Amino acid sequence: xxxxxxxxxxxxxxxxxxxxxxxxxxxxxxxxxxxxxxxxxxxxxxxxxxxxxxxxxxxxxxxxxxxxxxxxxxxxxxxxxxxxxxxxxxxxxxxxxxxxxxxxxxxxxxxxxxxxxxxxxxxxxxxxxxxxxxxxxxxxxxxxxxxxxxxxxxxxxxxxxxxxxxxxxxxxxxxxxxxxxxxxxxxxxxxxxxxxxxxxxxxxxxxxxxxxxxxxxxxxxxxxxxxxxxxxxxxxxxxxxxxxxxxxxxxxxxxxxxxxxxxxxxxxx
Amino acid sequence: xxxxxxxxxxxxxxxxxxxxxxxxxxxxxxxxxxxxxxxxxxxxxxxxxxxxxxxxxxxxxxxxxxxxxxxxxxxxxxxxxxxxxxxxxxxxxxxxxxxxxxxxxxxxxxxxxxxxxxxxxxxxxxxxxxxxxxxxxxxxxxxxxxxxxxxxxxxxxxxxxxxxxxxxxxxxxxxxxxxxxxxxxxxxxxxxxxxxxxxxxxxxxxxxxxxxxxxxxxxxxxxxxxxxxxxxxxxxxxxxxxxxxxxxxxxxxxxxxxxxxxxxxxxxxxxxxxxxxxxxxxxxxxxxxxxxxxxxxxxxxxxxxxxxxxxxxxxxxxxxxxxxxxxxxxxxxxxxxxxxxxxxxxxxxxxxxxxxxxxxxxxxxxxxxxxxx
Numbered sequence: 001x002x003x004x005x006x007x008x009x010x011x012x013x014x015x016x017x018x019x020x021x022x023x024x025x026x027x028x029x030x031x032x033x034x035x036x037x038x039x040x041x042x043x044x045x046x047x048x049x050x051x052x053x054x055x056x057x058x059x060x061x062x063x064x065x066x067x068x069x070x071x072x073x074x075x076x077x078x079x080x081x082x083x084x085x086x087x088x089x090x091x092x093x094x095x096x097x098x099x100x101x102x103x104x105x106x107x108x109x110x111x112x113x114x115x116x117x118x119x120x121x122x123x124x125x126x127x128x129x130x131x132x133x134x135x136x137x138x139x140x141x142x143x144x145x146x147x148x149x150x151x152x153x154x155x156x157x158x159x160x161x162x163x164x165x166x167x168x169x170x171x172x173x174x175x176x177x178x179x180x181x182x183x184x185x186x187x188x189x190x191x192x193x194x195x196x197x198x199x200x201x202x203x204x205x206x207x208x209x210x211x212x213x214x215x216x217x218x219x220x221x222x223x224x225x226x227x228x229x230x231x232x233x234x235x236x237x238x239x240x241x242x243x244x245x246x247x248x249x250x251x252x253x254x255x256x257x258x259x260x261x262x263x264x265x266x267x268x269x
Numbered sequence: 270x271x272x273x274x275x276x277x278x279x280x281x282x283x284x285x286x287x288x289x290x291x292x293x294x295x296x297x298x299x300x301x302x303x304x305x306x307x308x309x310x311x312x313x314x315x316x317x318x319x320x321x322x323x324x325x326x327x328x329x330x331x332x333x334x335x336x337x338x339x340x341x342x343x344x345x346x347x348x349x350x351x352x353x354x355x356x357x358x359x360x361x362x363x364x365x366x367x368x369x370x371x372x373x374x375x376x377x378x379x380x381x382x383x384x385x386x387x388x389x390x391x392x393x394x395x396x397x398x399x400x401x402x403x404x405x406x407x408x409x410x411x412x413x414x415x416x417x418x419x420x421x422x423x424x425x426x427x428x429x430x431x432x433x434x435x436x437x438x439x440x441x442x443x444x445x446x447x448x449x450x451x452x453x454x455x456x457x458x459x460x461x462x463x464x465x466x467x468x469x470x471x472x473x474x475x476x477x478x479x480x481x482x483x484x485x486x487x488x489x490x491x492x493x494x495x496x497x498x499x500x501x502x503x504x505x506x507x508x509x510x511x512x513x514x515x516x517x518x519x520x521x522x523x524x525x526x527x528x529x530x531x532x533x534x535x536x537x538x539x540x541x542x543x544x545x546x547x548x549x550x551x552x553x554x555x556x557x558x559x560x561x562x563x564x565x566x567x568x569x570x571x572x573x574x575x576x577x578x579x580x581x582x583x584x585x586x587x588x589x590x591x592x593x594x595x596x597x598x599x600x601x602x603x604x605x606x607x608x609x610x611x612x613x614x615x616x617x618x619x620x621x622x623x624x625x626x627x628x629x630x631x632x633x634x635x636x637x638x639x640x641x642x
Binding site: 090094106109 | 297299430431432433434436437439441443444445446447448449450491494495496499
């Protein structure tokens with residue numbers, strides 16, 4: 001694949017998105033180097049989902065430019081994989097697990113061409129990867145929340161993208177599924193791919209991610225987790241809820257992180 | 270059956286098939302009410318085109334109606350995007366406005382010609398055989414048969430050709446857009462199909478039936494399958510069946526054909542709603558009932574397990590204890606639960622004494638651990 005190695009995987013410049021006259025994102029600049037696993041974090045209404053949607057061209061931008069590996073999104077669309085929020089689709093839709101996963105190949109297939117044996121095989125491989133191979137014939141309404149998320153992830157895997165955007169992949173999944181997803185994301189990173197994740201749990205940032213963007217309508221900070229995931233930046237991003245945050249910020253060692261502490265400090269939408 | 274009757278039946282069944290094909294996607298997009306809105310709102314387009322061409326058979330009517338239908342959808346979206354009102358309210362505002370413009374135009378300027386309000390609402394299916402398709406003087410059959418046949422074939426071809434795109438744009442428009450499969454184009458394409466189908470169907474079967482045929486058969490088929498392709502096929506079949514059923518009813522009662530077909534749609538839906546395996550009402554009730562018995566049997570097994578090896582075992586495991594004061598079951602209920610539990614191999618009965626079997630112990634344990642986690 002001919003990808004511009006020198007350009008960042010994602011480059012956003014001066015991106016502004018407004019609903020009517022209310023700005024949702026103000027003048028966002030962002031570079032995500034290739035091969036990073038990045039969390040987008042910020043309080044409710046900070047514009048995390050909107051940022052992803054604007055990058056993908058799903059909501060119109062008032063200003064700004066997006067580049068994927070050095071080219072415009074439209075030119076490099078084939079390099080991008082997208083995992084929307086689980087709740088954004090109707091899980092009563094009359095279709096099977098395998099069929100949903102095959103949808104990840106529709107972009108590569110282009111218009112009119114139907115998925116065939118090859119797409120089916122790719123979908124099965126992806127389902128095996130997420131531990132859902134036994135469910136391939138299942139009607140999607142029979143899946144639990146965690147299983148739905150795994151199916152969405154398998155669908156992203158068959159896209160075989162270089163840059164993934166995932167909107168809250170840990171939303172409403174059990175701890176086991178969360179760890180399985182994290183392993184998968186790390187595997188993608190090891191293959192040199194870039195993964196951008198909307199994330200909520202301050203507790204797990206350092207375990208899961210190596211790159212972070214803190215967002216609250218404006219970009220508060222972006223860079224490596226070790227440099228930018230600081231109490232000051234969190235205070236800037238989350239504003240008034242500082243007391244609550246102080247215990248989590250790395251500047252303060254706080255109580256030992258035991259298993260019981262997991263999920264504590266999770267900021268819910 | 271006479272030849273005109275066969276022709277009427279054919280028109281009705283083909284119209285039903287064409288309506289069902291687009292109706293499935295309207296239903297899955299939760300836009301079933303849009304069938305109502307579009308089919309009524311296209312009226313001014315039809316009327317204006319009719320004034321200009323003075324010909325109800327003109328293809329301009331179809332084109333004008335399709336344009337009006339798409340305009341309606343665009344207006345509804347424009348209104349709801351102002352966020353001053355919700356989409357259903359926007360629909361409820363736009364479509365009566367459009368429809369009433371059509372009605373005013375008809376009653377003011379065309380009251381004495383072929384186009385009148387009754388015909389628009391209920392159609393003139395009974396007269397359809399008199400309206401012939403005669404290119405160059407050759408009689409090739411009723412015009413409506415050709416019109417609806419063509420529209421239904423176009424719908425079928427488009428659904429087959431763009432099956433994958435329609436499916437993805439309906440299930441996950443976000444992904445479709447990110448993949449470059451233009452869900453907005455698909456959406457307006459579908460709305461154009463709905464408009465064209467509605468205008469083709471309206472002067473044969475009337476607007477009311479268009480709505481019934483677009484909503485009823487897909488809703489019924491949805492209870493019978495969980496595959497989109499099967500859903501489409503079943504909707505077409507159930508639509509055609511409803512049409513045939515309604516037509517038979519109309520002949521029997523000597524009543525309005527369109528009205529009877531709408532009744533046919535309702536009857537078919539009701540039968541499926543009641544009798545569908547799995548998702549029907551009867552199956553649901555039966556499932557609930559058997560769950561109730563299974564639950565009682567497991568309850569019995571747990572009761573026996575709790576007292577197994579305790580001093581009270583001899584007393585607690587007596588059948589008459591179960592319909593005594595402590596447990597509070599009726600004698601009849603106890604008899605049936607015990608019989609069921611014995612049949613399932615959960616307990617063994619030794620006169621009045623019940624003994625848990627190994628299977629019963631396993632089932633009771635599983636039920637207990639199930640509630641524990």
